[in-house]
């Protein structure tokens with residue numbers, strides 16, 4: 001399994017062949033922590049994760065949760081469709097990514113639409129301490145599965161420190177049916193989410209959304225969590 005079209009042009013079969021050595025089809029170790037890894041995918045159009053619009057799952061959630069200027073952060077925002085959806089729904093959005101191409105795209109989009117979106121070019125793992133507690137909400141979609149799985153605890157700690165005491169994580173975890181050691185996208189499991197996030201968050205709701213795009217149906221879990 002992969003991101004629909006297949007990330008980095010790697011087919012499911014070659015992914016299976018490479019299982020265990022955690023290398024890509026070329027045999028080179030993939031450095032998913034480097035902006036250059038993601039930048040070359042954007043440049044080559046190998047963006048199988050990119051829906052070209054916000055997922056209907058988020059659109060539905062936003063229709064019932066209009067914002068009143070609450071601060072939202074989107075880590076690994078990519079081309080920023082989710083950032084735009086939050087801004088249109090009344091939230092004040094900060095979108096973080098470290099690959100130049102989507103950052104340019106999102107900056108243009110934000111500028112043209114005159115929406116309240118601050119676009120930040122930065123490795124999210126190095127966001128400054130002065131950002132601690134800055135956000136009411138963080139939205140996660142296909143970033144957790146994109147980072148090096150050995151950094152997942154670091155990512156959870158990052159989310160926790162960026163949120164204020166009443167802060168909320170709204171997450172659509174994908175892919176729930178895949179090996180967590182081979183990727184990206186690296187697989188996610190329910191037990192792992194419960195264990196890794198459970199120490200820092202209380203799960204407020206969870207569902208297998210009916211509105212997932214067809215290729216992701218029953219492969220993604222929508223979870224809302226409150227900071228402990």
Ligand SMILES: C[S@@+](CC[C@H](N)C(=O)[O-])C[C@H]1O[C@@H](n2cnc3c(N)ncnc32)[C@H](O)[C@@H]1O
Nearest residue numbers: 038049076077078097098099123124141142146
């Ligand atoms: C699979 S894409 C998902 C993009 C977006 N969330 C979406 O759903 O379309 C992962 C994104 O995370 C970004 N990313 C990965 N590691 C990052 C890091 N350490 N700091 C900032 N951005 C990062 C990549 O550049 C890429 O745009």
